[in-house]
Amino acid sequence: MAKNKDKKYAKKLDEMAQRHLWMHFSRMGTYSKNKAIPIIARGEGSYVWDIHGKQYLDGLSGLFTAQLGHGRADLADAAAAQAKTLEYWPIWTYAHPTAIELAAKLAELAPGNLNRVFFTSGGSEAVESALKLARQYHRLRGDGQRYKVIARKLSYHGTTMGALTVTGLSAYKNIFEPLVPGSHHVGNTNRYRHPLGDDEKAFMLSITDEIEEAIIWEGPENVAAVFLEPVQNAGGCFTPPEGYFQRVREICDKYGVLFISDEVICAFGRLGTWFGAERFDYLPDMITCAKGITSGYAPLGAVICGDHIAEPFLEGNNSFLHGLTFAGHPVSCAVALANLAAMENEDILGHVQRNEAGFRERLESLRDIPIVGDVRGRGYFYGIELVRDQQTKETFTDAEAEDLLRGFLSPALYDAGLICRSDDRGDPVVQLAPPLICGDKELDFIEATMRTVLTEAWRRFGLAGAAA
Ligand SMILES: Cc1ncc(COP(=O)(O)O)c(C=O)c1O
Known part of the structure; x- marks a missing residue:
């Protein structure tokens, strides 16, 4: 009974959002009866939960903001x-x-x-x-x-x-x-x-x-x-x-x-x-x-x-x-x-300094996936640039980047429980800026999730995928 009530509430919220909420920098016309707006309802530590109760690691600190995490x-x-x-x-x-x-x-x-x-x-x-x-x-x-x-x-x-x-x-x-x-x-x-x-x-x-x-x-x-x-x-x-x-x-x-x-x-x-x-x-x-x-x-x-x-x-x-x-x-x-x-x-700066190299190493390890062209950043702030060809650094066309980032990566990472940013304001990148309280468990999750999703991205959009 309670579950049904929650489901009804979630549906109502989605309807109200689609009818009344003007979301920033968002293609509002792409949401519909069949494509719900992601609604984040609660947070604790480095994690947030959507209106259906699904958990996500907040890999972007909301919008580079939640340094100490949620729910304090x-x-x-x-x-x-x-x-x-x-x-x-x-x-x-x-x-x-x-x-x-x-x-x-x-x-x-x-x-x-x-x-x-x-x-x-x-x-x-x-x-x-x-x-x-x-x-x-x-x-x-x-x-x-x-x-x-x-x-x-x-x-x-x-x-x-x-x-x-x-x-x-x-x-x-x-x-x-x-x-x-x-x-x-x-x-x-x-x-x-x-x-x-x-x-x-x-x-x-x-x-x-x-x-x-x-x-x-x-x-x-x-x-x-x-x-x-x-x-x-x-x-x-x-x-x-x-x-x-x-x-x-x-x-x-x-x-x-x-x-x-x-x-x-x-x-x-x-x-x-x-x-x-x-x-x-x-x-x-x-x-x-x-x-x-x-x-x-x-x-x-x-x-x-x-x-x-x-x-x-x-x-x-x-x-x-x-x-x-x-x-x-x-x-x-x-x-x-x-x-x-x-x-x-809580010595948060010390925590970031102690974990920076480990975070970087985890992301650097993804370079064995051919779609990963570059890994760059400092502290708890990294970008991974995606390329068609690691050797030549060839990038994707606008249409391919659109398909790769909006069509595949954003929903795939979100479905896998990782909130981060797929961005094409320059060449295609995935950005990570998790809460500064994240430790090994969260950084391991980021690495594993990125590995799975980027491997699939290469299969679909890389040279091999394109040739297939
Ligand atoms: C470097 C920089 N300057 C200014 C802004 C604008 O800040 P706000 O969105 O709080 O207005 C941002 C937002 O991300 C930013 O990254």
């Missing part, structure tokens, strides 16, 4: 306690205790002189705010009309109009043009597909030269900032060559351009350090972050700024003419404080 009472309790004390207060004109404490905590954890925190409600707002901050910073210093931004091809920096301008994915941008004027996109750190990719130094010099050339081409007096992720997500976890960020720092200093490290994914332990800048040993002028700051128990984002960035805003009657009602929400800040405390108490 301490984080829920922190939210409830704060809501009972002061459920809401803005940080316009006023301050409130949890925003102050969290700003101080972030300043303690962030590298160098990054001591001033501007809160937002999420990642796009953090990038949008950093863009406006950069513009007003230059104006306040009387440094001309600097407004242009340099970012990398294929990079994703969010969806609001300013953040979308920074984003380097033309397919996401074209339909919304004209955007905010003034973006220039340079080569990313995809060494697998770069002609100099096997020569670390030459590769590094070539792609940093591109940044300098872009600044000169746009006119240094017009360029406000360079936006880079420590490990670029879109395209499939592109890691930087040795010395890359150090040279970017030098170039930015040479031309008075701000260097913004977009760490919406890479901060809070994802790479085994508090911040990606720490992992690759560089000091940006600002860090944008969100997602893992609360492990997803409440929405929050932030721009963490160097003292020198805040300085002109502290003079006379100056103020940053920008604000957001829900930014620095007391409940979100309380959750973030509890989240960061738990990460410290």
